Amino acid sequence: MSINTHKPDIAAPEATRYVYVERVRCPECGSDDLKTTRSVNQSDGSRLQNKRCRTCQHPFILVIE
Numbered sequence: 315m316s317i318n319t320h321k322p323d324i325a326a327p328e329a330t331r332y333v334y335v336e337r338v339r340c341p342e343c344g345s346d347d348l349k350t351t352r353s354v355n356q357s358d359g360s361r362l363q364n365k366r367c368r369t370c371q372h373p374f375i376l377v378i379e
């Protein structure tokens with residue numbers, strides 16, 4: 315018996331839905347070279363990520379709803 319980890323399970327319809335987002339960029343200098351310093355799941359299902367720009371060191375918070 316083998317487990318295929320590459321193909322999504324077609325019995326799960328939610329696996330066929332994709333959401334595309336633009337690449338997250340630094341609000342200060344526009345660089346996409348970012349580091350996630352902290353990730354917090356909230357009770358309402360959203361997620362907060364503390365990010366820091368590797369280019370200008372500007373910290374900001376990304377909210378994933």
Ligand SMILES: [Zn+2]
Pocket residue numbers: 340341342343344345367368369370371372
């Ligand atoms: Zn920056």
